[in-house]
Amino acid sequence: MATNRLKEILDSKKMSFSELKKLLEEKDVKVNNSQLSLYSSGKRNPKNKKIWVIISEVLNVELQEIITDINAYLTIMAEISENSSEKKEEIENKKIDEELFQELFSLIDKSKASELEKVHRYCGLAATFEKLGEDITKEGAVIDVPSGDYMVKKTNPAISEQVRVNAALIKLDEWFELKRQSNNGDNPKSGEDWSEFT
Template sequence: MNVQLKKILEEKNMSFSDLKELLEAKGIKVNNSQLSLYSSGKRNPKNKKIWLEIAEVLDVNLQEIITDINSYLAIMGEISENDGEKNCKTENEKMNDLLYQELLSLIDINRASEMEKVQRYCSLAATFEKLGENIRREGAVIYVPSGDSVMKKTNPAIAEQVRVNAALIKLDEFFDKKRELKPKNRVEKDWSKFTK
């Protein structure tokens, strides 16, 4: 993994200790040796969100730190997946999420496989929205440092959103069949924004 953390710290006249202090101020516990391992690309934090926190405290884009596009995509994908799962679980616990309620009304809640599809759909929908926010915030084109130059690349969140959209469409086939079996005397919710 190509990581430019040490270079960015040098440009900002900062040490690992300085970065550690900034992260600790945000409640993130990390030591200098961990930061050194992350910086060398020898180790990746278990919680990939730490990369976003490091980028935020250094006031740079994550792409400036993780310059290898495949590594960047893998990290963003894992963050999005985890966020989606957490968001969905939070909504599930509250039991007031309309999408979750609508999907639950379509299935046999005693069948684990059908419950798993609801959970997966909620997670994917949350991920789709998160990626959309990323695209709106960073734009369709991002600038990635490459050696001494900067390259323009398509925002990797776009490709990830297309992949998530394909998975949502596939799951929609299952829920559409369930909708056909339900009585038609109720108002249908429009979830098409997740499956465009």
């Protein structure tokens, strides 16, 4: 941190690093006195910038009172906002995964292990498909691959893997669609061979 008033604020409150450390431990933040000293002197920054927010909370002061450098303050707030967005997205994804599982689970005969396995397999493949999509977006459709002394451009292998996973999902989708029809009273064609889905 370029500048901060941590030591000054502690002195004004007649608090030591040890007392601050205890308050932080109550918030599940593990730091030692030497780390706090380095933070206050600006010689080191916490890896997790949210520590500054927690310090301001336990000292009952605004973050801006501790972090006086505007650029440092904005950096902290940007990182916290980014982490918060990632956490929110993670929670949303878990909710969607759970809803998908429950939807598919409601279609099957719970007494059959093979049908339960299909639900788990579908959910696993769906998660893999999403992860591959994220990787493709991040790395691009074409990537640089070392070849001897040169770098050559090749199609991202995650694309072909995503196509393969998608084919498996489509196949399982057909099986679940037959289950949906069956549960809605639309019986599949008599003599339908379901072995290809197992």
